Amino acid sequence: MNLTISGHHLDVTPAIREYVQNKLERITRHFDQVIDSHVILCIDNLTEKEKRQKAEINLRLAGKIVHVASAAHDLYAAIDMLMDRLDRQVVKYKQMLKDHDNACIKRMSEGGEEEPAAA
Template sequence: MNLTISGHHVEVTPAIREYVQGKLERVRRHFDQVIDIAVILTVDKLREKDKRHKADINLHLSGKDIHVESLAHDLYAAIDTLIDKLDRQVIKHKDKIQNHQHDAIKHIPDPESVETD
């Protein structure tokens, strides 16, 4: 699995890198078939007092790409919200995969072969 963490108008410090990696462990715990992860952290200065922190993630799974973004006034809050959204989408994707595998046509009983009394 490849993990890329980059920053636009913000320096990605080792503390931020470890924080993101620690949060991504939750996603890996639910679904371990992750191929590639790209995290982009951005800080936009709207005015002197207002700063908008944005966190984007592109998660490449086998058969699906998931993109999630989050906005907050604090970078760590944006990362937390991002991971919560990503976790929900990964669980939803995992449930879809598991449900489709169990509903195969060959496992559904044929109504003609079922005997009735």
């Protein structure tokens, strides 16, 4: 998995970089087919001081791009919310793939003939 972490109006310290990498390990534990991810951390000059720190991620999976954003008063809290939302979306996508694979199997009777469709 390729990981890109960039900061807008802030310097990405090694501590923040390591924190994001540790949180992304949880995502790769659930779904290992992640191609690459791009994390953007920024500080906005908003009048609302409780939501100045923003974190966004674009996660590219096989056949889908997942975009998640979160804002909080603390950058670490924004990253935590971001990873929670991302985790839910990845698990939902994985479940959708699993259900879709099982939906296309034709039901066969014991004699080897297809069962008639219910009208």
